[in-house]
Amino acid sequence: MDQQKSTASLRQYLKASGYSFTKQRRKVFDCLILNHPIAMHELLIKLNDSMDPVSVYRTIDLFEKLNIVQRINFGWKYKLELTDNFVNHHHHLLCLGCGKVININQAEIETFIGYTAAKQGFLASSHQLEIQGYCRSCLTEAKKTVNRRVV
Ligand SMILES: [Zn+2]
Ligand SMILES: [Zn+2]
Structure with missing residues (x-):
C-alpha cells in the first residue's frame, strides 16, 4: 500500500473510531510506514525533533488500542509495527547478530497455518510468526573469523 493511500485510510479509520486525525498522529504513523518494524527507542529518536516522548507514547498507546x-515479540523485546489493516500481511526474520529484521511474505506459510488450524476445526483469525537466527552477512562474518583463527 502506498503512503498516500495509507494516510487517507488512517484518517478514515480514526474518524470511524471517534478520534481526530492530528498532525502528531500522522507523524507517528508516517514514521511507522517508513520504518517497520521499529523499536520504541528508535521511534523516539526519529521523532525527537518534532515530538516530545510523552506524546509519542500516548499516540502509540492509542494506536495499539x-x-x-x-x-512484534522477539524474545523478551518487542518492536512496533502497523497491523494488517495498514500494511500487507507478512512475517519477520530477526538477526540476533546485527539486529536486522527481514520481512518475509510466503504464501505457503499462510496455507499451512490455515490448514493446521482447520484440522482442529479451528477458524484462525490472526497469527504472528517471528523467526530468530543469523543473517547471511553475520554468518559470512562468523566464517571469516573462524578461518582467521585457523590460519
Ligand atoms: Zn545479521
Ligand atoms: Zn501469516
Whole structure:
C-alpha cells in the first residue's frame, strides 16, 4: 500500500473510531510506514525533533488500542509495527547478530497455518510468526573469523 493511500485510510479509520486525525498522529504513523518494524527507542529518536516522548507514547498507546499498531515479540523485546489493516500481511526474520529484521511474505506459510488450524476445526483469525537466527552477512562474518583463527 502506498503512503498516500495509507494516510487517507488512517484518517478514515480514526474518524470511524471517534478520534481526530492530528498532525502528531500522522507523524507517528508516517514514521511507522517508513520504518517497520521499529523499536520504541528508535521511534523516539526519529521523532525527537518534532515530538516530545510523552506524546509519542500516548499516540502509540492509542494506536495499539485501536489496532493500528501491534507489538512484534522477539524474545523478551518487542518492536512496533502497523497491523494488517495498514500494511500487507507478512512475517519477520530477526538477526540476533546485527539486529536486522527481514520481512518475509510466503504464501505457503499462510496455507499451512490455515490448514493446521482447520484440522482442529479451528477458524484462525490472526497469527504472528517471528523467526530468530543469523543473517547471511553475520554468518559470512562468523566464517571469516573462524578461518582467521585457523590460519
Ligand atoms: Zn545479521
Ligand atoms: Zn501469516
